[in-house]
Amino acid sequence: MVGKVIAILALIFSLTFIGKSWADDVYSPLKPYIVLIPGAGSNGGSIYVKNLTKQIKITGHGEYFGRYQEILNEIGLPSMLCPKTKDKDRRPLLTRALECVVAIQAAIVQGTLQNRRPMIRRNIILLGHSMGGNIARMVANDPRLAPFIHSVVTIATPHHGTPIADFIFDQYSKGWESEIYRTVIEGIGFTPVEKEYLAELRTERLPDSPNVYYAQDVRALPFINYYSLTNSMEHTLMPPLEVTNLVLKDEIRKRGLDQTSYGVANDGLAPEYSMVYGKVIGSVQADHWETLCIGILKFTKGCEQTKQVLFPFLKSLNQEIVDNLLTKEEI
Numbered sequence: 001m002v003g004k005v006i007a008i009l010a011l012i013f014s015l016t017f018i019g020k021s022w023a024d025d026v027y028s029p030l031k032p033y034i035v036l037i038p039g040a041g042s043n044g045g046s047i048y049v050k051n052l053t054k055q056i057k058i059t060g061h062g063e064y065f066g067r068y069q070e071i072l073n074e075i076g077l078p079s080m081l082c083p084k085t086k087d088k089d090r091r092p093l094l095t096r097a098l099e100c101v102v103a104i105q106a107a108i109v110q111g112t113l114q115n116r117r118p119m120i121r122r123n124i125i126l127l128g129h130s131m132g133g134n135i136a137r138m139v140a141n142d143p144r145l146a147p148f149i150h151s152v153v154t155i156a157t158p159h160h161g162t163p164i165a166d167f168i169f170d171q172y173s174k175g176w177e178s179e180i181y182r183t184v185i186e187g188i189g190f191t192p193v194e195k196e197y198l199a200e201l202r203t204e205r206l207p208d209s210p211n212v213y214y215a216q217d218v219r220a221l222p223f224i225n226y227y228s229l230t231n232s233m234e235h236t237l238m239p240p241l242e243v244t245n246l247v248l249k250d251e252i253r254k255r256g257l258d259q260t261s262y263g264v265a266n267d268g269l270a271p272e273y274s275m276v277y278g279k280v281i282g283s284v285q286a287d288h289w290e291t292l293c294i295g296i297l298k299f300t301k302g303c304e305q306t307k308q309v310l311f312p313f314l315k316s317l318n319q320e321i322v323d324n325l326l327t328k329e330e331i
Contacts, residue, residue, distance in 0.1 A: 025078035027111030029121040032150070032321040034072060034079040034314070035104060037139070038064040039130025039157070040190075040197070040269070041089060045081050047294070048089045050189030065129070067293040067303075071311055077318055080107055089189070092196045093131065097138035101145055108148060122150045122223075123321050125314070129292060130269070131197065133157025133228075133277070137218040150321055151225040152278070155310065156291050158270040159228070159277040160216045161203035163251035164244055168198065181247070184240045203255065203274075226278025227317075229291075229309055231302070232265035236287040241268030245287075267291070282309035 027033050041049055042064045063069075065081060072079050083099035085091070104124070112119070126149060128136035133154030140149045168185055172192055176182035185191060192198050220226055236242055249264040252271055258264050265272040267288040284291070286302025293303035 024080035027107040029112055029115055029119050029123065030325060032123050032125060032318045034077055034125045034127055036065045036068060036079055036081045037100060037126060037128040037132035037136050039132035043089050044084045044086045067298055075315060077314060090194065090196055093135055093138060093200050097135045100135065100139045101142045104145055120147050121325060122148060123325060124148045125150055125317060126152045128157060129155045130157060130288065140221065140224055141218055146221060149224050151227060151317060153227045154277060155229045156231050156267055156270060156275060156288055158201055158274045160274040161201050162270045162274060163203055163255055163257065164248050164269060165198050165201040166204050167247055167251050169202065180243060184243050188240060227281050228275055228277045229281050230272045230275040230283045231267050231286045231291055232272045233267050233285065233287040236268060238287060238289060241287050244268045281313050284309060
């Protein structure tokens with residue numbers, strides 16, 4: 001039923017816009033370079049939501065960063081996407097981060113060879129959406145890449161975990177308290193069995209799993225800039241997020257996590273308080289997926305607000321990097 005609703009709405013409003021796959025731009029040490037890192041619900045560079053994946057792709061919602069790549073191309077900012085492995089959104093964060101490290105290293109080597117002179121430039125912006133922001137922070141901490149990273153920019157990222165992960169673990173282990181919860185969670189495949197990363201996004205630590213990575217474990221490096229864009233919603237076009245929005249509000253209260261100025265605000269998957277990391281560049285009214293502007297969601301106010309904050313900021317960050325590069329002796 002949910003899949004049919006999404007399909008009908010998309011056909012009416014987006015006229016079956018089909019997402020375009022974008023090739024990576026060539027890295028150059030002489031200009032800024034943006035690395036796009038998708039989060040939960042991604043399968044390489046595509047959207048993956050289990051039973052809804054086919055409908056999502058048919059209706060033009062298939063490419064995770066499709067609209068971002070289109071806009072970046074329009075404003076002349078080169079980019080690449082990682083990770084690209086098709087894993088049906090199963091792998092843990094560290095595995096994805098390591099793949100990104102290798103891919104970015106390869107891009108740097110290739111671009112440096114084409115430039116014909118080796119140099120280290122702090123010119124890379126890691127841009128992570130959702131859990132991709134957690135992965136971006138892990139990538140930035142890798143000693144092989146840290147000298148090249150100028151900034152980490154995150155959107156809708158649960159830096160301090162999300163109570164929806166705790167809730168799902170509790171429901172899965174103790175039994176579903178509502179058939180609606182079971183239908184929604186299992187329908188989109190967001191269970192501990194299908195998502196190896198789910199334990200890593202918990203706000204509570206598991207005493208029997210001390211070695212599990214948690215979203216809040218990665219430290220900030222003093223020579224890298226960290227920026228975050230936060231968001232929250234009241235209502236959405238996506239029925240599953242209406243359910244999880246209410247669940248999150250209840251879980252935030254029950255766990256005593258509503259003591260910040262953000263209260264119980266969330267975007268259907270992550271609480272807004274958890275999205276704060278480094279300097280906040282803006283806060284928008286949008287659900288989790290509206291901030292990506294994919295398919296029909298590119299027509300929403302949430303998408304428009306996100307674009308008005310994010311892309312002018314990226315352009316200013318781009319200019320800051322350019323100005324810094326122009327002060328280097330080799331240029």
